[in-house]
Amino acid sequence: MSVDTVKQPNWFSRLAHPGQFLNWTRHVVWPLAGATVVAFVVGLWFAFLNSPEDYQMGDMVRVMYVHVPNAWLSQAVYGVMFCAALGTLVWRHPLADVANKAAAPLGAVFTTLALYTGALWGRPTWGTFWEWDGRMTSTLVLLLIYLGIIALWRAFDDQLKAGRIVAIVTLVGALNIPIIKFSVDWWNTLHQPASVFTAEGPRMPASILTPLLAMMLAFTLLFALLQIVRMRTEILRRRADSLSRQAALQGGAK
Amino acid sequence: MKAFQALISRDLKLAFRAGGEAMTLVLFFIMVGVIVPFAIGPDRPQLTRLAPGIVWIAAFLSMLLGLDRLFRSDDEDGSLVLLRHSVLPLEAVVAAKVIAHWLVTALPLLFATPVLALLLSMSWEQWGRTVLALLIGTPALVSFGALGAAVTVGLRRGGLIAPVLILPLCIPIMIFGVGMLDPMAGGGATLFLIALSLVVTAFSPLAAALALRAAGE
Numbered sequence: 449m450s451v452d453t454v455k456q457p458n459w460f461s462r463l464a465h466p467g468q469f470l471n472w473t474r475h476v477v478w479p480l481a482g483a484t485v486v487a488f489v490v491g492l493w494f495a496f497l498n499s500p501e502d503y504q505m506g507d508m509v510r511v512m513y514v515h516v517p518n519a520w521l522s523q524a525v526y527g528v529m530f531c532a533a534l535g536t537l538v539w540r541h542p543l544a545d546v547a548n549k550a551a552a553p554l555g556a557v558f559t560t561l562a563l564y565t566g567a568l569w570g571r572p573t574w575g576t577f578w579e580w581d582g583r584m585t586s587t588l589v590l591l592l593i594y595l596g597i598i599a600l601w602r603a604f605d606d607q608l609k610a611g612r613i614v615a616i617v618t619l620v621g622a623l624n625i626p627i628i629k630f631s632v633d634w635w636n637t638l639h640q641p642a643s644v645f646t647a648e649g650p651r652m653p654a655s656i657l658t659p660l661l662a663m664m665l666a667f668t669l670l671f672a673l674l675q676i677v678r679m680r681t682e683i684l685r686r687r688a689d690s691l692s693r694q695a696a697l698q699g700g701a702k
Numbered sequence: 703m704k705a706f707q708a709l710i711s712r713d714l715k716l717a718f719r720a721g722g723e724a725m726t727l728v729l730f731f732i733m734v735g736v737i738v739p740f741a742i743g744p745d746r747p748q749l750t751r752l753a754p755g756i757v758w759i760a761a762f763l764s765m766l767l768g769l770d771r772l773f774r775s776d777d778e779d780g781s782l783v784l785l786r787h788s789v790l791p792l793e794a795v796v797a798a799k800v801i802a803h804w805l806v807t808a809l810p811l812l813f814a815t816p817v818l819a820l821l822l823s824m825s826w827e828q829w830g831r832t833v834l835a836l837l838i839g840t841p842a843l844v845s846f847g848a849l850g851a852a853v854t855v856g857l858r859r860g861g862l863i864a865p866v867l868i869l870p871l872c873i874p875i876m877i878f879g880v881g882m883l884d885p886m887a888g889g890g891a892t893l894f895l896i897a898l899s900l901v902v903t904a905f906s907p908l909a910a911a912l913a914l915r916a917a918g919e
Contacts, residue, residue, distance in 0.1 A: 537912075592870040599866055603857050612916035613853050617867060620849065620909055624871050627898065631874035634894070635881065 464541050466683045473676050480673045487666035494659030511569040513659055517667035518562035522590060525555035525671065529597075530622045533615035543679070545611025546686075548618060549601055550678035554671060556594040563587055582633040589628050593621045607686065705790045706798050713802030723771065724806050727764050728814045734760035735818040746823045753822035754832050754883040758876060760818070761811055761836055762843065766865040768807040769847035772799060773855045773914070782855075786918060792911040800841075800848045800907065808840035831883045835895065839879040842899040845906035846871050852910035856917040874898055 462468050495513035529551045535544030566584060567577040578584070597614060604610030717724060738756045739749060749756075776782040785795045812833055819829040850864035857863065875898060881891035 589870045589873055596863075596867040596870065599863055600853070603854070603859060603863050609856065609916060609919065612919075613856075613913055616909055616913045616916065617853055620871065624874075627874050628870070631877045631894070634890075635877040 464539075464543060466542060466546070466687075469543055470680060470683060473680055477673070477676060477680075480669065480676065484666065484669040484673050487662065487669050491659060491662035491666040494662050499659045500655050508569065508572050509656070511565055512656075513663045515562060515565040515569055516660060517664040518558050518565060519587070520664055521667055521671055522555060522559035522562045522587060524668070525551050525558060526590065526594075526622065526625070528675070529555065529618050533618035533622075536611050536615035537619070543683075545607070545615065546679050546682050547675070548611065548614060549607075550675055550682055552594060552597045552601060554674055554678070556591060556598060558667075558671070559587060559591040559594060563591065580636060582629070582636040585632045585636065586625075586629045589632070590625065593625070597621070705788065706794055709785075709790070709795060709798040710802045710805075713799060714805060717802070717806040723768070724810050727768050727807055728810045730767060731760050731764040731811050731814055732817055734763055735821055739821070749822045750824060750828070753819070753824045754828065754835075755880055756822060757815060757818055757832050757836070758880055761808075761840065762872070762876065764811060765807065765840070765843045765847055766869075768803070769844075769851050769864060770861050772803055772848055772851040774851070777855050782914070783918070786914070792914060793907045796848060796852070796907040796910045796914070800844055800903070803848070804841055804844045808836075808844055811840070812836055828883065835879045835882040835892075838882075838892070838895050838899050839875050842875050842902040843872060845903045846875075848910045849906045849913070852913040852917070855914065875902075 491513070495510055499510070499513075501507055501509065529548050532544045532548040532551065535541040536548065563584070566587075570579065571577050597617060600614055600617060601610055604613070735756055738752075742748065742752070773782060776785065786792055788795065790798070815829065815833055815836070818824075819826075819832070824832070846868045847864070850868040853867065854861075854864045875895070878891045878895040878898060882895055884891070
C-alpha cells in the first residue's frame with residue numbers, strides 16, 4: 449500500500465508527514481523567494497532613498513532599518529523554536545524537531561547581526577561599541593543559549609533522541625529568558641545609572657515607520673524562506689542517511 | 703520516603719568511600735581563589751572589593767567541574783536503568799540525587815570559604831553574607847547542573863556541553879547572589895535569590911527526569 453492509496457488524513461496529520469511537507473513546500477519556495485526579493489527592494493528603497501535623516505543622528509539612523517528587524521527576529525525565532533519544542537514533546541510531531549534544528553542556526557545568525565549592527569550604531573551615537581546595557585546583555589545571553597542548543601544538536605548521533613532532549617532544553621531556556629531579562633535589568637540599574645541612554649530620539653513619524661515595517665516584513669519573509677529551505681534540506685538529508693544505511697545493510701547481507 | 707533516604711545515603715556512601723572527590727573539589731575551589739590575586743595583583747582593598755565575585759566564580763566553576771559525575775557513573779554501570787524501574791518515580795530519584803550531590807559538592811565549599819575570606823581579606827560581615835548567599839544560591843546551581851547532566855548523559859563527549867548549556871541559565875543566580883552582598887541593594891536581591899532557588903529546585907527534577915527518560919528510550 450503506497451502513500452497515495454491511503455485515505456487522506458486531516459490537515460494536521462498531513463502537515464506532519466515529511467513527504468507531504470516536501471510536496472507542498474516545493475510550490476512555496478520560489479514564490480516566497482520572489483516575495484522576499486520584492487520586499488527587500490521596496491524596504492531598501494524606502495530605507496535609503498525615501499526616508500528623512502534624523503535631526504540628531506543624521507544618516508546613522510538608517511542602521512535602524514537593519515538593526516530592529518534583526519533584533520525582532522532574534523526573539524521571534526526563539527518563539528518558533530519554543531512552538532517546535534512543544535510540538536516535539538506534546539504531539540511527537542515528526543517535523544517539529546526538524547523545525548527546531550533548522551531554526552537554531554538562523555536564530556543565532558539573526559541575534560549576531562542584531563548585536564553587530566547594534567555595535568555599529570552604538571559607536572557613533574553612544575561613543576562605544578559595547579555597553580553593559582540591560583537589553584544588549586540579555587541579547588548576548590540569548591545568543592549564548594542559541595549557541596548552546598546548536599552545540600547540543602551537533603553532539604548527538606541519533607537525531608530523533610536529540611530532538612526530544614533539545615526540545616526540553618529549549619523549553620527550559622524559554623522559561624528562563626524572562627528571568628534573565630529581568631535580572632539583567634535589575635543588575636544594570638544597580639550598578640550604573642542611566643547616563644548614556646538619555647537621548648531617546650523623536651517619537652516615530654510615519655516617514656520612518658513605513659520603511660521600518662517594510663524591512664521587518666522583508667527580514668521575516670527571509671527567515672520563513674530560509675527556514676523552509678533548511679527544513680527541506682534536513683528532511684532530504686535524513687532520507688539520504690536512511691537510504692545509505694539500508695544499502696549498507698543489504699550489502700552486508702549478501 | 704524510605705527509598706528516597708536510602709538513595710541519598712547510597713550516593714553519600716559512594717562519594718565518601720571512593721575517590722575522595724569532595725576533597726578534590728574543595729581543593730579546586732580554594733585554588734581558584736588563590737590564583738586570582740596572581741592575576742589581578744595583591745592590592746588588598748581591591749581584593750576586598752572583588753572578593754564576593756571571586757568566591758562566586760570559584761563556587762560556580764567547582765559546581766561545573768563536579769556535575770558530570772551526577773548521572774554518568776550510574777548510566778555506565780547500569781544502575782540508572784534500575785532506578786528508572788524502582789518504586790520511586792524518576793523525578794524523586796533525581797531530587798534525591800540532587801540533594802546528595804549538594805551535600806557532597808556544595809556544602810564542603812561553604813566550610814572552605816573562611817580560607818578564601820582570609821586570603822582575599824574579606825571582612826567578617828562580608829564573609830557572613832557570602833556564606834548566606836552561597837547557601838541560598840547553590841541548590842539552584844546544583845539543580846541546573848542536574849538538568850545539564852541529565853541532558854548530556856547519553857553523550858560520550860558530553861563533558862563540555864553541559865557547562866556551556868547551563869552557564870547562561872545560571873546568570874540570574876550569579877546576579878542576585880552577588881547583588882545580595884551589595885549593601886546598596888537592600889533585601890530585594892535576597893528575596894529574588896530565594897524565590898529563584900526555590901523555583902529552580904522544585905522544577906528542575908521534572909525537566910531532568912524528562913530528559914533522562916528521553917535519553918533512555
